[in-house]
Amino acid sequence: MNLAHTFWQCLQQNQTAVVLERLDPDGAITWRQTRGELLTEASHWMAALQIAGVGPGDRVAVSLGKSAGLVTAHLAILGVGAGVVPLNPALTSRETEAVLRQAKARLAITHPETVLRAPEIFHAVHGPWWIVGNTDGLPAGVTPLSQALAEDSPGLEPVDRRDDDLALLLFTSGTTGTPKGVGLTHGNLRANLQSLLVETWEMTESDRLLHALPPHHLHGLGLGLYGSLYVGNAAVFLERFDPATVLRSFDPHRISVFMGVPTMYHRLLDVDTPVTLSSMRVFTCGSAPLSPETFRRFRERFGFTIVERYGLTETAINTSNPLRGPCKPGSVGPALPGVEVGIFDPQTRERLTTGETGEVWVRGPNVFSGYWNNAEATATAFHENWFRTGDLGALDADGYLAILGRIKELIIVGGTNVTPGEVEAVLETDTGVAECAVAGLPDPDLGERIAAFIVPRPSEDSLVLEQRLRAKAEQDLAPYKRPRVYRFLDVIPRNAMGKVERSKLREH
Helix, strand or coil: CCHHHHHHHHHCCCCCCEEEEEECCCCCEEEEEEHHHHHHHHHHHHHHHHHCCCCCCCEEEEECCCCCHHHHHHHHHHHCCCEEEECCCCCCHHHHHHHHHHHCCCEEEECHHHHHHCHHHHHHCCCCEEECCCCCCCCCCCEEHHHHCCCCCCCCCCCCCCCCCEEEEEECCCCCCCCCEEEEEHHHHHHHHHHHHHCCCCCCCCCEEEECCCCCCHHHHHHHHHHHHHHCCEEEEECCCCHHHHHHHCCCCCCCEEEECHHHHHHHHCCCCCCCCCCCCEEEECCCCCCHHHHHHHHHHHCCCCEEEEEECCCEEEEECCCCCCCCCCCCCCECCCCEEEEECCCCCCECCCCCCEEEEEECCCCCCCECCCHHHHHHHEECCEEEEEEEEEECCCCCEEEEEEHHHCEEECCEEECHHHHHHHHCCCCCEEEEEEEEEEECCCEEEEEEEEEECCCCCHHHHHHHHHHHHHHHCCHHHCCCEEEECCCCCECCCCCECHHHHCCC
């Protein structure tokens, strides 16, 4: 069944209900859209896509930010049976061209800035470009969206698709090489939205989501945008995350759900302003590990326990702490309904027991079938239907998973393994530490030595702070786990989803 059918059925109920709103940086509403208006617009776009020759099995690239046409584009592309290829605006022109060529995009929908910034990508699409905005100065052959939608269209509904047909084609960040394509099917996404949003987080159409995430990653797109269409709740868009605007927006806009990454929660804690959360129901966190210290401070300050979950582009979401039951700091919870999580020795491929650290393997209806046109990478990533995540983790006696880092981030000190997360968890409890990250540096004697990169709080003396941190490490960490080097930074380098970029740390 086409995932768009599921969205459509939800939107057809109570068509006067507001489904989308967008806020400006001051928290004022700049536009809103009802379910009926969204359905009508999506049907119109579907007809235009069909006239342009787009149909089942094609791919359409989209880069629209959080404009009024973003949700319409996704609904319409899925509706005609094509797959959506979200473009990350932070990619370079070379990276964008590589994505478009790998995807063999049949059409692209974007703002003029995308093409003006990198005109060399224009010929990477096997068809027209629809431009939302002024087309002056753009290459010949672009089509203004208003012109593409000029003809009257019948009231179309989504075409049929199978559960194993492509819905989303996402690309990994490509920090170590050419990005790999990850194709998520209609069945992958539907199974995940049902098990996570409905069965675990208990979301309903009465919820209101404050959406401050990028709309081109799985978190903001597959959970935030598609999740709202699946459940039927209203999504309130902020173009970008600003902690003061977020805090100002909760009560006036009756927000009940907020999905964030650890950096967002850390920065919310730094805003010293009174806030009322009378309508809030749940704060969730993912995309990178949330530190136990931030977990604790947020609960003390705001009275809410952050519900942490764990997922990857290849698997969508695998685990989540429950709404009703223990929410353990430093844990991403047990496996979702229908999902199986195991810990394996990455070398011997033997399954490990409770408490042992190894590679996290996942299987279930949420897991993709393989990398896009990359049989070699697919064969490496799977073993007997298990997907090898590359993450280090351990399961406790209750089946709760702790993520301890990436296998490639493991620090080997004199032949002994150290995970960055366990060192960071000790250092960040010092009140003078605003942020910290740990990485391994080459060492001629030990192989690697541990380096701690610290962002101190304002007015904190770095020398005094380093003395305290060394004393704390001596007290709470085994000798081989203690940082040999302390470096102080203005900011920890992170990607768009808040994950620490340890390769950049090592350049400092």
